[in-house]
Amino acid sequence: MAEAKEKKLTFFGCIFNGIITENPILILMIGMCPTLAVTTSVSNAIGMGLSTTAVLVASNALISLVRKITPDRVRIPIYIVIVASFVTLIEFLIKAYFPSLYESLGIYIPLIVVNCIIFGRAEAFAGKNGVINSIGDGIGMGLGFTLGIIVISAIREVIGAGSIYGFSFVPESYRAALFVLPPGAFLVLAFLTAIQNKLKLPSATNKKNACNNDCLHCTIHKKPVVVEEGK
Amino acid sequence: MGVELLVIIISAALISNVVLSRFLGICAFLGVSNKVDTAKGMGIAVIFVILMATAVTYAINMAFLEPTGLFKRDLTYLQTIAFILVIAALVQFLEMFLKKYIPSLYKALGIYLPLITTNCAVLGVALTVAQDYTDFVKGMAYALGTSGGFCISIILLASIREKLESNDIPDSFKGKPIVLVMACLMAIAFTGFSNLNIG
Numbered sequence: 001m002a003e004a005k006e007k008k009l010t011f012f013g014c015i016f017n018g019i020i021t022e023n024p025i026l027i028l029m030i031g032m033c034p035t036l037a038v039t040t041s042v043s044n045a046i047g048m049g050l051s052t053t054a055v056l057v058a059s060n061a062l063i064s065l066v067r068k069i070t071p072d073r074v075r076i077p078i079y080i081v082i083v084a085s086f087v088t089l090i091e092f093l094i095k096a097y098f099p100s101l102y103e104s105l106g107i108y109i110p111l112i113v114v115n116c117i118i119f120g121r122a123e124a125f126a127g128k129n130g131v132i133n134s135i136g137d138g139i140g141m142g143l144g145f146t147l148g149i150i151v152i153s154a155i156r157e158v159i160g161a162g163s164i165y166g167f168s169f170v171p172e173s174y175r176a177a178l179f180v181l182p183p184g185a186f187l188v189l190a191f192l193t194a195i196q197n198k199l200k201l202p203s204a205t206n207k208k209n210a211c212n213n214d215c216l217h218c219t220i221h222k223k224p225v226v227v228e229e230g231k
Numbered sequence: 232m233g234v235e236l237l238v239i240i241i242s243a244a245l246i247s248n249v250v251l252s253r254f255l256g257i258c259a260f261l262g263v264s265n266k267v268d269t270a271k272g273m274g275i276a277v278i279f280v281i282l283m284a285t286a287v288t289y290a291i292n293m294a295f296l297e298p299t300g301l302f303k304r305d306l307t308y309l310q311t312i313a314f315i316l317v318i319a320a321l322v323q324f325l326e327m328f329l330k331k332y333i334p335s336l337y338k339a340l341g342i343y344l345p346l347i348t349t350n351c352a353v354l355g356v357a358l359t360v361a362q363d364y365t366d367f368v369k370g371m372a373y374a375l376g377t378s379g380g381f382c383i384s385i386i387l388l389a390s391i392r393e394k395l396e397s398n399d400i401p402d403s404f405k406g407k408p409i410v411l412v413m414a415c416l417m418a419i420a421f422t423g424f425s426n427l428n429i430g
Contacts, residue, residue: 029407032261033351037254080319084312092308110311110358114351116258182252183418190404190411198403 009129011136018140025148026196030116034108035149036185042165045153046146047101048108051090053142056118058086060126060138067127079122080113087112117145155188156180236372243376246425249352250384251418256352260385261410263343270389274382276343278375281356284321285374288314288357289367296361307361314357322348352381387417 024030031052038048062082063070070078091109094102102109112118121141126134157163160179162170178184247253250260256277263273291313298305326344329337347353356377364370391413400409 032257033254080315084315088311107355111351113311113315114354183415186411186415190408194403194408
């Protein structure tokens with residue numbers, strides 16, 4: 001990843017980076033709460049993914065625009081206000097145009113505010129780079145997130161509810177309802193990361209603990225930080 | 232009233248456990264559960280912050296945002312912005328206050344406090360209380376139950392992880408995957424509570 005940093009960032013390079021190289025779900029493993037919570041069906045996952053993408057693109061663009069006039073010491077409250085405003089906007093839009101999605105996502109829409117991906121990108125990328133690249137990074141990371149949760153939700157929906165995107169094709173007696181219940185979310189993610197480890201694919205689990213669980217001061221892209229827990 | 236509060240606490244702590252069935256605070260749950268001691272510290276810090284944050288956001292919601300409040304307008308759509316700012320500020324103040332006046336408590340909880348701002352359980356509880364509970368005492372009981380549930384599950388996971396360290400796990404399951412499998416088994420155990428018929 002260090003060499004990639006040296007290269008000059010381009011708009012499409014940023015998009016590619018978000019979707020493939022640093023996919024937030026499958027490789028960085030951040031933003032786990034919505035990943036586990038809303039992946040009971042593919043349609044929920046798409047709704048959640050696209051709303052997060054919209055917030056991420058908008059907040060990245062605005063944060064990047066004001067980065068030169070933002071004093072370093074108060075940047076976090078400023079980021080919080082910017083992100084929370086966009087989340088409120090998106091909440092209104094979903095409530096008005098997709099009421100059924102609003103019902104099924106519920107509290108997880110306002111909780112986009114505390115999604116690690118958004119603060120992580122603001123801190124690691126948008127606060128330091130130009131507007132065009134920040135928008136590209138927002139699109140890439142957002143779509144990468146969407147793709148990640150669609151994969152997880154597809155597995156859960158096929159095994160658990162015997163359907164995909166609401167289209168049912170598995171007879172009732174062959175379904176394992178556990179997978180649409182909360183435990184299924186943990187199980188699917190466990191096996192996905194185990195497969196990644198087996199195939200030695202790059203992921204946060206292969207390296208030293210990449211996420212220090214402090215999303216406001218996310219340092220994933222600056223340097224790998226190991227949480228020292230009383231060792 | 233007393234029975235009703237107990238029902239709220241138990242259903243928030245066990246039946247719809249904040250981590251294992253509502254998936255709030257997963258980052259801290261998976262990240263700070265290596266050792267029982269740290270898990271205890273984190274759990275207690277979360278109880279502390281959630282109780283304080285819920286009390287403060289409840290007051291702000293009633294005083295300013297509800298249509299019956301100071302501005303006589305329905306400003307509830309500002310809840311997300313107001314609450315996250317209040318929580319962030321509160322955690323900062325708490326950190327400074329503890330550092331100055333109760334250094335022993337600061338030593339125990341200090342390092343966890345900054346991690347809690349972005350713990351979605353805090354904002355989640357504040358928003359749920361503002362939307363579903365009009366009664367302050369019931370809201371606080373819900374907050375206590377939820378944060379207690381978080382504390383229970385993180386300590387349980389940490390004790391399992393300590394035991395796991397001496398076990399022979401398949402290579403590809405080392406690290407996060409085995410922790411997630413454990414979380415899955417715990418979640419299955421906790422679904423058993425949903426048949427608990429109370430209230």
